Amino acid sequence: MTQAARPQSEAELAEIVAGSNGPLRIAGGGTRRSGGAGAALTTRGLSGVTLHEPGALTLVARAGTPLAEVERVLASEGQRLAFEPMDHRGLLGTKGAPTIGGAVAANVSGPRRVVVGAARDFLLGVRFVDGQGRILKNGGRVMKNVTGYDLVKLMAGSWGTLGVITEVSLKVLPAPEVTGTLLIEGLSDADAVRAMAAALGSPFEVTGAAHLPGDAPLTLLRIEGMEASVAYRAEALCGVLSEFGVSRVETDPEAGAALWRAVRDVEAFHGRDGHVWRLSVKPSEAPELVARLGAEAVIYDWGGGLVWALAAPGVDVRAAMAGTKGHATLIRGEGPPMFHPEPAPIARISEGLRAAFDPRGVFNPGLMG
Amino acid sequence: MEMPAPNPQIIAQKARIVKRLRAALPEGAVIDAEAEVRAYECDALTAYSCPPLAVVLPGTTEDVAKALRICHEAGVPVVPRGAGTSLAGGALPTADSVILGVARMSQVLETDYDNRFIRVQTGRTNLSVTGAVEEAGFFYAPDPSSQLACAIAGNIAMNSGGAHCLKYGVTTNNLLGVTMVTMEGEVIEIGGAHMDAAGLDLLGLICGSEGQLGVVTEATLRILPKPEGARPVLVGFDSNEVAGQCVSDIIKAGLLPVAIEFMDRPCIRATEAFAKAGYPDCEALLIIEVEGSDAEIDAQLARIVEIAERHDPVEIRESGSAEESAKIWLGRKSAFGAMGQINDYMCLDGTIPVSALPHVLRRIGEMSKDYGLDVGNVFHAGDGNMHPLILFDANKPGDLEKCEAFGADILRLCVEVGGCLTGEHGVGIEKRDLMGHQYAPEDLEIQMAVKDVFDPGWLLNPAKVFPLAATGARREAAV
Numbered sequence: 001m002t003q004a005a006r007p008q009s010e011a012e013l014a015e016i017v018a019g020s021n022g023p024l025r026i027a028g029g030g031t032r033r034s035g036g037a038g039a040a041l042t043t044r045g046l047s048g049v050t051l052h053e054p055g056a057l058t059l060v061a062r063a064g065t066p067l068a069e070v071e072r073v074l075a076s077e078g079q080r081l082a083f084e085p086m087d088h089r090g091l092l093g094t095k096g097a098p099t100i101g102g103a104v105a106a107n108v109s110g111p112r113r114v115v116v117g118a119a120r121d122f123l124l125g126v127r128f129v130d131g132q133g134r135i136l137k138n139g140g141r142v143m144k145n146v147t148g149y150d151l152v153k154l155m156a157g158s159w160g161t162l163g164v165i166t167e168v169s170l171k172v173l174p175a176p177e178v179t180g181t182l183l184i185e186g187l188s189d190a191d192a193v194r195a196m197a198a199a200l201g202s203p204f205e206v207t208g209a210a211h212l213p214g215d216a217p218l219t220l221l222r223i224e225g226m227e228a229s230v231a232y233r234a235e236a237l238c239g240v241l242s243e244f245g246v247s248r249v250e251t252d253p254e255a256g257a258a259l260w261r262a263v264r265d266v267e268a269f270h271g272r273d274g275h276v277w278r279l280s281v282k283p284s285e286a287p288e289l290v291a292r293l294g295a296e297a298v299i300y301d302w303g304g305g306l307v308w309a310l311a312a313p314g315v316d317v318r319a320a321m322a323g324t325k326g327h328a329t330l331i332r333g334e335g336p337p338m339f340h341p342e343p344a345p346i347a348r349i350s351e352g353l354r355a356a357f358d359p360r361g362v363f364n365p366g367l368m369g
Numbered sequence: 370m371e372m373p374a375p376n377p378q379i380i381a382q383k384a385r386i387v388k389r390l391r392a393a394l395p396e397g398a399v400i401d402a403e404a405e406v407r408a409y410e411c412d413a414l415t416a417y418s419c420p421p422l423a424v425v426l427p428g429t430t431e432d433v434a435k436a437l438r439i440c441h442e443a444g445v446p447v448v449p450r451g452a453g454t455s456l457a458g459g460a461l462p463t464a465d466s467v468i469l470g471v472a473r474m475s476q477v478l479e480t481d482y483d484n485r486f487i488r489v490q491t492g493r494t495n496l497s498v499t500g501a502v503e504e505a506g507f508f509y510a511p512d513p514s515s516q517l518a519c520a521i522a523g524n525i526a527m528n529s530g531g532a533h534c535l536k537y538g539v540t541t542n543n544l545l546g547v548t549m550v551t552m553e554g555e556v557i558e559i560g561g562a563h564m565d566a567a568g569l570d571l572l573g574l575i576c577g578s579e580g581q582l583g584v585v586t587e588a589t590l591r592i593l594p595k596p597e598g599a600r601p602v603l604v605g606f607d608s609n610e611v612a613g614q615c616v617s618d619i620i621k622a623g624l625l626p627v628a629i630e631f632m633d634r635p636c637i638r639a640t641e642a643f644a645k646a647g648y649p650d651c652e653a654l655l656i657i658e659v660e661g662s663d664a665e666i667d668a669q670l671a672r673i674v675e676i677a678e679r680h681d682p683v684e685i686r687e688s689g690s691a692e693e694s695a696k697i698w699l700g701r702k703s704a705f706g707a708m709g710q711i712n713d714y715m716c717l718d719g720t721i722p723v724s725a726l727p728h729v730l731r732r733i734g735e736m737s738k739d740y741g742l743d744v745g746n747v748f749h750a751g752d753g754n755m756h757p758l759i760l761f762d763a764n765k766p767g768d769l770e771k772c773e774a775f776g777a778d779i780l781r782l783c784v785e786v787g788g789c790l791t792g793e794h795g796v797g798i799e800k801r802d803l804m805g806h807q808y809a810p811e812d813l814e815i816q817m818a819v820k821d822v823f824d825p826g827w828l829l830n831p832a833k834v835f836p837l838a839a840t841g842a843r844r845e846a847a848v
Binding site for chain 1: 528542571574623723753791822834
């Protein structure tokens, strides 16, 4: 394979796109899935945090900036990316450094998404190069902005099919002083989803709700904030969840972080063969769906709204979802399309948008439809 | 504000169009009498008005689809309307357009506390969404000032915000799904009770598209558990700069109040004369509200007070009870009414980076002197969303034009310092012709290309959002 094109500036990137004769495979750090065919084009050369204003909760970075660098800059002022972007390397067996542009382009979030929102909810503005090589912008760097159409949301999660993101502005949040994790052992899937619903429906600001089934099922509920506050809310939640029996509260920062990292990065599936599916469903419908899925293993996140499933290649996960609203994305494996097929009218609109942004069809062709 | 000349051919066909709509829709759903359509001639931007050709008030998504199919076939422009509370002229008709109002569609279709959502018809008012779930301990977070009257349809069209966005986000962050009817009359479902899009994020695109991409008839909204309690602290300062610095320091310290409201001296004076809330006599004041249990609130307020004290405040008033909280909020909540009592006013809506606050307030003060028009500032300081209120006299010839020119200067200043023209009200007709200050022609072109995909004939709310000069070719091609 030839070396990936690695422009050092937005203008150079725009020239490469304008001058391309065939498809381009767009990537950031190369740690997540990308388009199949085409000449590789990476944003890694566009790197650096260009603005961090802690008092305004805003950060602007070039797309190829490693996530780790963004997180380091934020941590130096006690802040963080609240959407908790997942690291796909362990699950996909990829190398390299995940970039902020990649996280945004794939709308990558983690356990906190259930309460605070996804990457798209924190994206304030983008600059990008469209399929004709035009440099465009949308949104800005302020939290409230309804000036024109919100192409910012559209670019988040477009997986490089509408344009190559060159710069992102993000809303960031303060990191909490302490974190506590309530652990419940031995719940059935259905009881776990009920327990998580009770916790998420309480006023005690749960910021993570996951369930790891198996021989020793474990349900995790996270609370974050000031020390006295976390202690108070942990106790209050034990009351709310008395019917389920909270075994203990993990307050050790490293042990707690490890528990949530394992959920975020789906560590239970690392090193195991099979297709990896990511199902987004109505939480209360998740246990029944899982029961008919035929998966080898599952993990529930987002109170049951996100199901990670490890299944043999022949298992038709999407067929099992018939009658359930939601969608399934094939995160690892070959065969079925990566994205859930869309109803005809929606597919038609999506196709129209791709043609408007990328009339020659050069960006990651076929990846999203 | 200029509006495109109405198409005489459509006006000439009025009787035929109304007849077709009447035949397709239930009795009483079509209004065409001159006196009755006048009720729809404007929204809350009352300086501009024009009676529409006719008004359609359907009761179901299917009826909305029928009406749109007829208008599409006849090439009639359609202006969707929620409750008509737009401050930007988002629901302003033209003489050749049909107003499609969702006001009669106000039912709650489903409430689900386990999965924390409510599904409603979009004519339902914002506050009555919370009203439907509060007994169960939940609320709907976006809270525009007009929440008693404004409809969810308009909230989605304008991506409405409110005072509590710093913590809870705006409409787009609380919207899970929509049922939308396209201009061709096709009913589509996007999103639902699950999270994230299956493919491209069309939900995020539709929210804030000002009724130009489709008519949203049903919405699935995220509801949140009500906090145990909330209490504010009021802090007065002797300069705008210091108040602005205090906002920044509170946020930097890792505190995330649910609201930080800012009022400057002209606004404080007006509200004191009007509401007598007992505010301190000072240059600027902040109202900072936090949530949680009593003990949690005390702990957060203690930290905020500690930060505020470093800025030599004129006064600090910490609420210890519901009555004290109500008294602190009284002046802020009466601010618009108080300013309106002095004179006519225009309310702006630009957003700026919080760091630019002192500079922008100083420049607004200077411009106020140059224009000879008073201005009061009251706004959501935590997120930089400003609401300068420019006072003018609508009966004095030339005053409205002067006020609009002053307003445009302020909005250009917002863009210059890294902000935007509108934070929560929308572009409508009001900021339409200023869009070129924020976006380059090609940035606007790609947005218009999005409308081409959803509404190739440019029939839905066609004269809004984009500078008229930029959309001329598209609108005329459609005719």
